[in-house]
Amino acid sequence: MRNHKSKSSVTSPQAVKGRLAMVSLFLTALGLILVGRLVQLQIIQHDRLAAQSDRQYLRTVEITSGRGNIYDRNRNQLATNIQVESVYADPKSITDKNNTARILATALKLDPKTVLKKLKSDRHFVWIKRKGEMNAVEKLKQLGLSGIGFIAEAKRYYPKRKLAASTLGFVGLDNQGLSGVEHFHHAVLKGNPQRSVLEKDARGRFLWTTAYAQEINKGKRDVVLTLDEVIQFIAERELKKQVQEYQAKSGLAIVMDPFTGAIYALASAPEFNPNNYSAYPKSFWRNDAVASAYEPGSIFKPIVAAATLEEGLAGPDDIFFCENGSLQIGKSHIGEADNHQFGWLTLRNIIAKSSNIGAIKIAQKLGKDRFYGYMQKFGFGDKLGVDLPGEASGSLQTLPQWSGLSLASMSFGHEIAVTPIQMASAIATIANGGTLVRPRMTQSILKNGAIEKTFEPEVMQSVLSEETSRQMINILKSVVKNGTGRKAAIPGFEVAGKTGTAQKIDPATHSYSKSKYLASFIGFVPADAPRLVILVMIDEPQKSYWGGEVAAPVFQRIARKTLRYLNIPSSLDRVFVLDRV
Amino acid sequence: MSSHRKKQYGCDSTLAWTLAALILAGIVMVFSSSAVHAQETYQDSFYLLKRHVVWVLLGTGLLIFARKFDYHRWEKLTLPIMAATFLLLLAVMVPALSKEVGGARRWLTLGGFSLQPSEIAKFTVILFIAKSMVKRADKLKSFAYGYLPNLIVLGIFFLLILLQPDFGTAMIISIVAFLMLYVAGIQKKFLFYSVLAVIPFLVTAVMGAAYRTRRILSFLDPWADPSDTGFQAIQSFLAFGRGGIWGLGLGDSRQKLFYLPEAHTDFIFSVIGEELGIIGTLGIILLFGILIWRGFVIASQAKDLYGTHLAIGLTLLVGLQALTNMGVAVGVLPTKGLTLPFISLGGSSMLITLLCMGVLLNISDHSVRR
Numbered sequence: 001m002r003n004h005k006s007k008s009s010v011t012s013p014q015a016v017k018g019r020l021a022m023v024s025l026f027l028t029a030l031g032l033i034l035v036g037r038l039v040q041l042q043i044i045q046h047d048r049l050a051a052q053s054d055r056q057y058l059r060t061v062e063i064t065s066g067r068g069n070i071y072d073r074n075r076n077q078l079a080t081n082i083q084v085e086s087v088y089a090d091p092k093s094i095t096d097k098n099n100t101a102r103i104l105a106t107a108l109k110l111d112p113k114t115v116l117k118k119l120k121s122d123r124h125f126v127w128i129k130r131k132g133e134m135n136a137v138e139k140l141k142q143l144g145l146s147g148i149g150f151i152a153e154a155k156r157y158y159p160k161r162k163l164a165a166s167t168l169g170f171v172g173l174d175n176q177g178l179s180g181v182e183h184f185h186h187a188v189l190k191g192n193p194q195r196s197v198l199e200k201d202a203r204g205r206f207l208w209t210t211a212y213a214q215e216i217n218k219g220k221r222d223v224v225l226t227l228d229e230v231i232q233f234i235a236e237r238e239l240k241k242q243v244q245e246y247q248a249k250s251g252l253a254i255v256m257d258p259f260t261g262a263i264y265a266l267a268s269a270p271e272f273n274p275n276n277y278s279a280y281p282k283s284f285w286r287n288d289a290v291a292s293a294y295e296p297g298s299i300f301k302p303i304v305a306a307a308t309l310e311e312g313l314a315g316p317d318d319i320f321f322c323e324n325g326s327l328q329i330g331k332s333h334i335g336e337a338d339n340h341q342f343g344w345l346t347l348r349n350i351i352a353k354s355s356n357i358g359a360i361k362i363a364q365k366l367g368k369d370r371f372y373g374y375m376q377k378f379g380f381g382d383k384l385g386v387d388l389p390g391e392a393s394g395s396l397q398t399l400p401q402w403s404g405l406s407l408a409s410m411s412f413g414h415e416i417a418v419t420p421i422q423m424a425s426a427i428a429t430i431a432n433g434g435t436l437v438r439p440r441m442t443q444s445i446l447k448n449g450a451i452e453k454t455f456e457p458e459v460m461q462s463v464l465s466e467e468t469s470r471q472m473i474n475i476l477k478s479v480v481k482n483g484t485g486r487k488a489a490i491p492g493f494e495v496a497g498k499t500g501t502a503q504k505i506d507p508a509t510h511s512y513s514k515s516k517y518l519a520s521f522i523g524f525v526p527a528d529a530p531r532l533v534i535l536v537m538i539d540e541p542q543k544s545y546w547g548g549e550v551a552a553p554v555f556q557r558i559a560r561k562t563l564r565y566l567n568i569p570s571s572l573d574r575v576f577v578l579d580r581v
Numbered sequence: 582m583s584s585h586r587k588k589q590y591g592c593d594s595t596l597a598w599t600l601a602a603l604i605l606a607g608i609v610m611v612f613s614s615s616a617v618h619a620q621e622t623y624q625d626s627f628y629l630l631k632r633h634v635v636w637v638l639l640g641t642g643l644l645i646f647a648r649k650f651d652y653h654r655w656e657k658l659t660l661p662i663m664a665a666t667f668l669l670l671l672a673v674m675v676p677a678l679s680k681e682v683g684g685a686r687r688w689l690t691l692g693g694f695s696l697q698p699s700e701i702a703k704f705t706v707i708l709f710i711a712k713s714m715v716k717r718a719d720k721l722k723s724f725a726y727g728y729l730p731n732l733i734v735l736g737i738f739f740l741l742i743l744l745q746p747d748f749g750t751a752m753i754i755s756i757v758a759f760l761m762l763y764v765a766g767i768q769k770k771f772l773f774y775s776v777l778a779v780i781p782f783l784v785t786a787v788m789g790a791a792y793r794t795r796r797i798l799s800f801l802d803p804w805a806d807p808s809d810t811g812f813q814a815i816q817s818f819l820a821f822g823r824g825g826i827w828g829l830g831l832g833d834s835r836q837k838l839f840y841l842p843e844a845h846t847d848f849i850f851s852v853i854g855e856e857l858g859i860i861g862t863l864g865i866i867l868l869f870g871i872l873i874w875r876g877f878v879i880a881s882q883a884k885d886l887y888g889t890h891l892a893i894g895l896t897l898l899v900g901l902q903a904l905t906n907m908g909v910a911v912g913v914l915p916t917k918g919l920t921l922p923f924i925s926l927g928g929s930s931m932l933i934t935l936l937c938m939g940v941l942l943n944i945s946d947h948s949v950r951r
Contacts, residue, residue, distance in 0.1 A: 010766030011718045016889060017881050019764045023897070027873055030904045034866060037911040041821040042859040049822020056819075057835055201617075202839035 056124075057200050067154060067175050068189040068222040070168060070182075072229040073262075073443055079168055079182070079274075081154035085137045087128040091119045093202075094147035104128055104148070107140045130173050131155045156182075162271040164232050166287040167225075167388065167441065170274040179285055181223060181441065184389045188221045188445055222446040226262035231255050231562050235267035238557045239536065243269040246541035246550055252288050253558060254420055254535040258428035258524055260457040261437035263386075263421075264532070264562075266290075290386055293394040293417035294537070297502025298337075298354045298547065299522045300413030302476060303426055304363050305351055307374035310468040313365045316348045316475055320361040327357045330404050334360065337501060348475045352483030354499060356412045363411030371407060372399050377463045378426040379436050380418050384460075386439045394418045413502060424535045427522050430472045431496070431530040434464030477527050487552040488523055490560045492570025496530075497523020497555065499547035504540070517545035521552040525559045531568055534559055592648065593945035596875040600644075600923065600938055603868050604637055606853075607924035614837050614852040615845035615926060629845060629926055636927030640935030647939025652947070655940065656715075656887055659708045663734075666705040669698035670741040684792075687745050697929035699742045699750040704933050706738055706754050707761070707894035714765035715887045721766045728771045731762060743786065749917035753905065757897045764893055800915035813848070816840045817910050820851035821862070828858030846925045847918055850910040865924070866907065873900040876941060882948040892944045895937040 009015060041049065070079035087108065094100050097119045105112035108129045118126045129137075131153055141150060156171045169180020177186035235253045243251040248269075255265040266289045272280035286292065308314050325341030327334045334356060336342065342355050350358030363371055375381060381396025395417040397406065409415035418426075421439050429436045438458040445453045464472075476496035479485040484499040500520035506513040520537040524530040536551040536558070544550055563570070608630070615629035623629075655662075672689055673679045679686045680695065688695040713731050720726040735758050742751040759772055788794055803811035803818075820836035823829060834855040837844040844852050853861045876896025883889040899922045906921040908914035920926075922934045 010721055011886065013881075015766060016764060016886075019766070020877055020881060020893065023760055023764055023893075024873075024877055027900060027904065030908070031866060031870060033913055034904065034907055034911060035863065037913050038821065038854070038859055038862050038866075041818055041911060042824055042854060042862070043826060045818075045822050046825040049819050050825070053819035053823050053836065053840075056840070057838070199835065 057202075066191040066220050067156065067171070068191060068220050068446075070189070071222060071224045071446075072227045072232070073225060073264075074228065075224065076229050077159055078164060078225070078227070078229065079156060079158050082157040083152050084131045084134065084155040085150045086130045086153045087132055087137060087140065088149050088151060089119055089126050089128050090124050090147045090149065091121050091126060092124055092147075094119055094145075100145055100148070103143065103145065104140070107136050107143075108132055109136070156274075158274045160229065161275065162273050163229060163236065164227060164266065165272050165274045165277075166268045166285060167227065167266045168274060169285075169287075169389075170277045179389065180287060181225065181388070184387060185223045185442070185445075188223060191220050220448065221452065222449070223442060224444045224446060225441055226257075226264065226443045227266070227441065228264045230565050232265040232267065234561045234565070235265040235558050236269070236271065238554050238561075239267045240269045240271070242538060242550065242554045246538060246543055248538045248542065248550075249540040250288070251536070251538045251554075252420055253537075253554065254289050254424045254533075255558065255562060256424055256428065256439060256533050258431040258530045258533045259437065261425070261428070261439045262443070262457070263439055263441050265558075266441075287388060287390065289420045290388045291390040291392055291419075293392045293419050294518055295416065295502050295505070296413040296418050296423055297500040297518060297520065298356075298359075298412055299423060299427075299498045299500035299520050299535075300416070300418070301351055301354065301359045301411070302430060302472060302498050303374070303378055304359055304366065304371070304411050305347060305475065306430055306464055306468055306472045307371065308347075308362050308366045309471055310374075310464050311366065311370060314347055314362065316471050317346045319344045319346050320350060320358050322350070322355050322357045322361070325357070327360065329360075329408050332405055334408065348478055349483075351475050351498065352478045354479075354484050359411040360408045363407050368399060368402065368407055371410070372396075374463075375410075375416070377436070377461060378429060379422055379460065380416065380426070384422060384425060384439055386421055387442045387455075391421075392419050394422055413500065420535055420537060423522060424533050427498075427524065427535070428530075428533045429463050430469055430476070431524040431533055432469070433466045434462055434469045436460040436463050473527055476523065480523070484546075484548040485521065485523070485552050487548055488521060488556045488559075490525065490556055490563070490570075492572035493525055493559075493563065494527035495523055495525045495556075495559065496527035497521055497552070499552060501545060501547045516540050519545050519547045519550040521547050521555040523555055523559075525563065526568065531566065532559060532562060534562075592942045593875050593879055596872065596879070596938075596942065596945065599868055599871045599875065600935075603865075603872070603923035604641075606865065606868075607849075607927075608634065608637065609831070610849055610853055610856075610924055611845050611926050613832050613834065613856060614849055617838055618845065633927050633931075636931045637935075640927065640931045643932055644935040644939035644942070647936050648942045648946070650939075650943060652888060652891060652940055652943045655708055655891070656712050659705075659712045662705050663709055666698065666701050667737075667741075669696075670702060670738070673698050673745060685745050685747060687747050695928075699745065699747050700929040700933045702738050702742060703750065703754055703757070703898055704937060706735065706758055707891065707898060707937075709734055710758050710761045710765075711887055711890035711894055714761070714890045715885075718886065722768060724768075724771055728762070728767050731758070731767075732775065746790065747918075748786070748790075749905075749919045752917070753898070753902055753919065757894060757901060760897055761890060761894045765890055800912070803912065813842050813916060814912050816842070817848055817851040818912060820848075821854040821911065824855040824858045824861075826858050826860065828854075828856050828861055831856050846920055847906070847916075848910055849925050850907050850921055853924075854910075862907075869900060869903045872896070872903075875945075876900065879941060879945040879948060883944050884947045888944045888947060892941055895941045899934055899937060 067081055069077055072078055097116060101112055101116035101119050105115045110129065115128060118128060156175060158168060167180055169182040170178055171182050172178050177183040177189065235255055239251050239253045251269045253267040256263045268288055270284055272284040277285060322342035322345050324343055325336045336356055345355055345358050347362060375396050381394055383391045383393045406415050425436060425439050438460050440455060442455050444451050444455060473496050476498060477494055480488045480495045480497050485497045488495050488497050502518040503512040504516040504518055518537060518539055519541050522535045524533045534555050536554045538550050541550045611633045612630040616626040619628040620626040669689060673686055678689055680688050680690050687697055687699060689698060710731060717727050739751050739755055763772055803814035816836055820841055834852050836855050837852050841848045841851055853865060873896055876892060880889045880892035883892055902919055903922050905914055905917060906919050909917050920930050
């Protein structure tokens with residue numbers, strides 16, 4: 001073979017090497033073009049291309065997670081978060097938009113036209129369904145549609161469902177607190193800023209979301225309420241039973257500690273489930289105990305009596321003439337409930353038998369100015385500053401607005417509107433020895449599980465002396481012992497309280513209705529060392545409208561069960577213990 | 582490289598070290614660029630790496646074999662190899678024996694094993710041209726006796742590969758063959774007119790396949806339709822651009838997260854650009870530069886003309902394929918679907934490339950003993 005080499009000039013080693021050099025030159029040129037292009041891409045255009053690629057995989061997305069829990073006083077969870085999945089689309093990477101829209105709409109029960117419109121947008125990210133139903137999302141995942149992604153989100157969840165719903169409130173789709181504690185403490189519960197830049201792969205899936213979720217859970221704050229889920233449950237169950245039994249329009253109950261203002265339960269009927277709040281009428285969401293004002297009726301009489309005693313204008317056993325059931329003030333004619341015709345009654349019996357005319361006589365002793373002063377001292381006509389949203393101030397007319405009838409009407413709880421929480425606080429003042437304590441729902445705030453802030457009981461003002469308080473307690477005991485409130489009596493405990501049966505103003509006629517009543521009972525127990533103040537209001541009961549008939553038994557049952565739950569010893573227990581010894 | 586050291590190692594050690602560096606870079610980059618894809622597809626981020634390593638080991642076995650196998654014996658085996666390759670290229674057209682991927686039949690399936698006959702054809706054509714150039718050394722000036730036989734054989738292989746269709750491989754084989762013919766001394770005008778004659782044919786082929794037209798159009802202006810055909814090119818540019826001088830660091834490519842199609846095969850160079858910056862890309866170009874340089878040195882120092890032609894062919898095959906792949910990645914050539922030798926996820930191409938290098942090393946062995 002070697003002999004070929006020299007035979008022809010074209011095949012000579014020199015000629016071959018020459019042409020090989022040409023080929024080398026060609027390859028070198030290719031290589032230099034390559035190098036030039038790399039310099040252009042990697043150095044000259046580096047900033048522009050890097051920015052452009054950032055745009056395609058960085059997405060700023062609002063993610064809701066890390067909202068704090070809400071606990072009751074014993075750290076039972078009342079509101080927490082569960083992981084659910086939301087479905088989103090990258091419309092630009094979906095080729096068959098019609099088909100994808102149809103599949104999505106069927107799987108998630110959405111309107112196909114709305115979905116298609118979203119898929120036709122020229123954005124890189126649109127939500128298809130926030131916090132979707134778990135099974136539907138799971139099925140959709142298995143289809144593996146291109147351009148459709150899933151992202152874990154925290155959904156607010158109320159494990160006790162309807163329990164304390166109107167107090168807890170609820171949150172919107174982006175976990176913004178819309179009502180109740182959720183709204184009031186939103187700034188605390190919402191946690192860290194929730195906008196974040198996430199990285200995303202070409203299939204639209206987010207990267208490193210677990211690390212992000214951990215980050216956002218740092219600094220999470222929880223709210224601990226004074227509410228006790230057991231007492232709340234008792235109050236709700238007893239209230240609901242009675243509202244149904246009497247086909248009432250609505251009802252509410254408050255259980256609070258008279259000394260600390262801590263609210264143990266705020267029950268309202270009808271209830272709603274905050275996990276699905278939009279399925280209920282808006283009126284169900286309102287927390288009537290703080291947000292609505294009512295003419296209290298006779299449960300207001302103890303306030304007037306307490307003021308008169310405190311001023312030393314009368315004693316519990318001073319007697320008043322009750323006009324045999326008929327009193328003329330100006331053009332108005334005032335009678336007693338159930339057409340009673342009382343003659344002379346002691347102050348004690350005026351309260352025990354709930355005489356309207358007697359109450360007017362007491363108020364007249366007190367006089368307009370002092371009466372108005374005590375209304376303000378007891379906290380009426382202004383917000384108490386309870387830590388719940390939408391608190392109403394009620395309505396207390398200023399003295400110049402009063403008519404000749406005002407003092408008389410107000411003495412038995414009309415021409416004045418009070419919130420249930422104001423009423424409960426005023427009675428708590430009588431029960432605790434004369435001090436108005438600010439009612440409160442929040443016990444403490446936790447940060448990363450440790451107590452960050454504790455809310456202490458807050459004295460607003462001193463209203464009554466201990467002496468007056470003791471006299472009033474005795475008077476209110478006789479209401480239950482032998483007055484209108486006998487059905488509130490609890491074996492083994494002394495109960496103090498007052499019934500109320502308020503005629504409601506008919507919005508159509510602007511006069512008092514003959515058929516619509518607000519039946520109520522307010523009281524505290526054990527009477528001489530009160531632990532619980534309980535207010536029960538039943539709005540428009542049907543079969544009977546007497547507070548002593550409709551509301552007092554609810555008070556009795558809530559009080560009896562709560563006392564047992566709190567292990568507060570009754571006199572019967574003491575006898576029982578002695579027997580065993 | 583002194584002749585003293587060459588004697589010590591027996592073969593071209595610079596080339597051997599270069600190959601080792603390229604293979605090592607390949608293993609690292611295949612893992613980096615395939616882990617996410619493998620996890621996604623096979624639930625095992627090492628799946629494609631393991632396959633790659635198996636191919637590298639098999640290929641290295643072939644390399645060691647070829648390094649010890651006297652290259653003159655290839656000359657005698659040329660005809661049987663041509664016949665076998667021809668049959669394999671026919672077999673790949675039988676649906677029962679092959680698998681179709683993306684509208685093309687390029688793989689023969691034998692049990693669990695798949696083989697790309699067009700890769701073998703690359704080696705076969707080089708064997709044929711080298712042998713033919715030695716045999717026809719006296720008749721090179723003649724069109725009918727020196728040039729035409731080569732053209733006919735080349736044409737047959739070219740058409741068979743084009744029918745699969747595998748346009749990229751057909752083009753690479755033709756360019757390597759023509760350059761071999763040119764270096765051997767075939768008249769330039771023959772080659773020039775052949776190319777002229779082929780142009781209308783190529784245009785028809787490009788226009789005939791819609792995807793090829795799109796590839797060409799998107800090559801000319803990738804930004805015209807960035808969401809569709811220009812997508813690959815643009816994503817590749819973005820990868821290089823992000824990398825800058827120093828790169829984002831090994832494993833930190835974002836573009837490989839499904840933005841870059843075929844990140845572990847056709848566009849592995851882009852991932853290198855993104856993770857290792859221009860330092861990495863120039864490094865790879867340098868390694869291929871050394872490979873080509875050593876290949877041509879071996880060619881010019883070969884014991885005989887056959888060795889020269891064979892060495893040129895083998896070097897051109899690997900070198901041109903590398904340049905083409907990198908040219909596609911940076912957007913100076915239209916999208917072809919060619920792998921980056923030694924570095925892209927292996928398969929038939931890895932075996933053939935390493936076989937070629939084994940033969941090249943054997944030629945260098947002989948040149949030392951001359």
